Amino acid sequence: MIPILFAMPGNEAFTLHLDRAISCEVGQMEMRRFPDGETYVRLQSQVHGRDVIFVCTLDHPDEKAMALYLAARTARELGARRVGLIAPYLAYMRQDARFKEGEGITSAHFAAFLSDFLDWLVTVDPHLHRHHKLNEIYSIPTKVVHAAAAIGDWIAEHVENPVIIGPDAESEQWASRVAKAVRCPYVVLEKTRKGDHEVEVSALDAAHWKGGTPVLVDDITSTAQTMIAAVAKLKEAGLPAPVCISVHPVFAGSAYQDLLDAGVAKVVSCNTITHPTNSVDVAEAIAIAAVELMSILPINT
Secondary structure (H helix, E strand, C coil): CCCEEEECCCCHHHHHHHHHHCCCEECCEEEEECCCCCEEEEECCCCCCCEEEEECCCCCHHHHHHHHHHHHHHHHHCCCCEEEEEECCCCCCCCCCCCCCCCCCHHHHHHHHHHHHCCEEEEECCCCCCCCCHHHCCCCCEEEECCHHHHHHHHHHHCCCEEEEECCHHHHHHHHHHHHHHCCCEEECCEEEEECCEEEECCCCCCCCCCCEEEEEEEECCCCHHHHHHHHHHHHCCCCCCEEEEEECCCCCCHHHHHHHCCCCEEEEECCCCCCCEEECCHHHHHHHHHHHHHHCCCCC
């Protein structure tokens, strides 16, 4: 039987994009909150003996994780042969070390949590820094989709003479991939973080970049403070207003408006998290990755 795809609340539009690329059925599910805040789950489509795929991007993960857990456990209880997750954005990846005494390495804890009730996982550009591969912390098969090619296609079509700029050292892996896809130069700035809402970015020597259009590329834009600090340095260097591209547009609180107010030319993002800036579609690449991963898995993982 063909796989059945369930959209967790808020993921319906992205699931329809996937449905066009995967030969599958889109399942029906009822999910709601009881008055006391507990989650009610009912899978209205038959899952017995079938591959079940849940689609759930994991921004605001604490609000979504329990519902996902209950839905996946319900599918397994009802006889699903395998239960997988397509999570365009994978949360809890940045705390990949114990930076202060008493902290936990929550990226590993969250990985253990998901690995306990899922058979496989597909995601887009997880924030891998001290962990180099997902299988260092996930005990289930995983597949990572890189957005660089799709971002490169968008830049090639919409930006004249682009110069890719990574706002900090951690962004180099994304900036370099995008620059390679576009076949244009790139540079990476240095960042000093002074708190969750305060960062400082190194000065930029713009002598070699005159005449180019700066394109800031990063994987996650949360508070946008890193991007905003980089925008300020570009202005100081006499470069034009940049295009800002984020793989995962988290945009916590007023971050999106703050970035616009900083004086950018345009803000663009991939559709890993629904946001008005979504201009780069990664659904087809995710669908291909999911099909490839399912094809090599045993029935009982």
